[in-house]
Amino acid sequence: xxxxxxxxxxxxxxxxxxxxxxxxxxxxxxxxxxxxxxxxxxxxxxxxxxxxxxxxxxxxxxxxxxxxxxxxxxxxxxxxxxxxxxxxxxxxxxxxxxxxxxxxxxxxxxxxxx
Amino acid sequence: xxxxxxxxxxxxxxxxxxxxxxxxxxxxxxxxxxxxxxxxxxxxxxxxxxxxxxxxxxxxxxxxxxxxxxxxxxxxxxxxxxxxxxxxxxxxxxxxxxxxxxxxxxxxxxxxxx
Numbered sequence: 001x002x003x004x005x006x007x008x009x010x011x012x013x014x015x016x017x018x019x020x021x022x023x024x025x026x027x028x029x030x031x032x033x034x035x036x037x038x039x040x041x042x043x044x045x046x047x048x049x050x051x052x053x054x055x056x057x058x059x060x061x062x063x064x065x066x067x068x069x070x071x072x073x074x075x076x077x078x079x080x081x082x083x084x085x086x087x088x089x090x091x092x093x094x095x096x097x098x099x100x101x102x103x104x105x106x107x108x109x110x111x112x113x114x
Numbered sequence: 115x116x117x118x119x120x121x122x123x124x125x126x127x128x129x130x131x132x133x134x135x136x137x138x139x140x141x142x143x144x145x146x147x148x149x150x151x152x153x154x155x156x157x158x159x160x161x162x163x164x165x166x167x168x169x170x171x172x173x174x175x176x177x178x179x180x181x182x183x184x185x186x187x188x189x190x191x192x193x194x195x196x197x198x199x200x201x202x203x204x205x206x207x208x209x210x211x212x213x214x215x216x217x218x219x220x221x222x223x224x225x226x227x228x
Contacts, residue, residue, distance in 0.1 A: 032214035043118075043204050043219035044157065051214070089156055093214055098164025099145040100214045104156035 002027040004092050006105025013080050014113055021108045023090035024072040030092035032100060033066060033073050038087045038107075047088075048075070080112045117141050118220035120205050126226045127195050135190040135223045137205030146188040147217065148180060149204040157204055163188060164210050192225075200227045 003026040013019050025033075031052035036044035050057045050064045050073065057064050061080075066073040077084060090105040119138045127133040137146065144165050149157035161170045163182045177199070179191040192199055202222045209215040 034216060036219075041222075041224075043120075043206075043221045046216050046218070049216060095214060097162065097169030098167060098210045099147065099162045099169065099208060100217070101159055101162075102157075102217060104158075106156055107154075 002030055002092055002094065002101075002103040004090060004103050004105040006090050006108060008108060009106065010109045010111070012111045012113060015080060015082060017080055019075075019077045019080050019084070019110055019112075021075045021088055021090065021110075022072060023074070023092075023105050024070075025092040025103075026071065027092065027094065028068075028071065029094050030103075032093040033064070034091050034093065034102070035062075035064060035075050036089045036091065036104075038089065040086075044089060077110075080110075082112050082114060085110055085112045118205055118207055118218050120203075120220040120223050122223060123221060124224050124226075126228060127192075128228055129197065130194045133192050133195055133225070135192075135203050135205075135225070137188045137190070137220055138186050139205075139207045139218075140186070141207055141218065142185060143207035143209050143218075144185065145208045145210040146182060147206040147208070148178075148188070148190050149206065149219075151202040151204055151222070153201075160190075195225070195227045197227050200225055 034049035038044045063076045091102040093100045147162040151157040182188045205220045206217040208217045
């Protein structure tokens with residue numbers, strides 16, 4: 001089955017700096033890669049996603065890049081703010097049984113310090 | 115405005131006493147998923163429904179069952195909870211139709227087993 005590795009497990013940055021989180025996946029059949037933000041005690045919230053036919057996608061301060069050949073994808077957050085502090089999960093997805101099975105990375109605890 | 119609703123938000127049950135968690139959605143999505151998330155870990159897919167078709171993950175224990183009486187509702191039944199089943203249970207929904215669509219998560223139900 002799919003295996004997703006995520007690094008780093010914790011990341012501390014100063015407000016205004018950039019943050020980068022990296023993931024690798026193992027199954028070349030995966031073709032959808034979402035990123036979720038999870039705040040304490042809440043469900044994951046989709047912040048950006050990318051499909052395998054696209055190499056890069058940007059939404060305001062957030063961008064994601066995908067290298068299908070190397071099987072890795074990254075999340076970039078610019079101009080970080082304290083409210084960006086949360087756990088971030090990457091995921092890789094394949095179609096199965098009519099739905100899409102998400103395999104999550106192990107998560108990155110991002111802390112944005114004032 | 116809540117799109118994926120989970121009840122209750124917190125559930126305490128006794129060791130071995132059956133418990134049911136519920137999920138409802140206002141998105142009219144045909145796929146509903148149940149994930150288990152243990153403390154400081156990534157969400158792990160237990161099973162999903164594509165319309166009325168049930169898709170179980172190979173490593174989901176038999177102790178976990180699910181029902182989907184209609185498009186809007188889905189239930190997670192834990193027949194004999196053990197201490198190791200204490201976790202956050204997340205419900206998610208997505209469109210299906212053979213394509214990869216984003217998943218929307220509910221706020222989760224925190225299950226405690228005493």
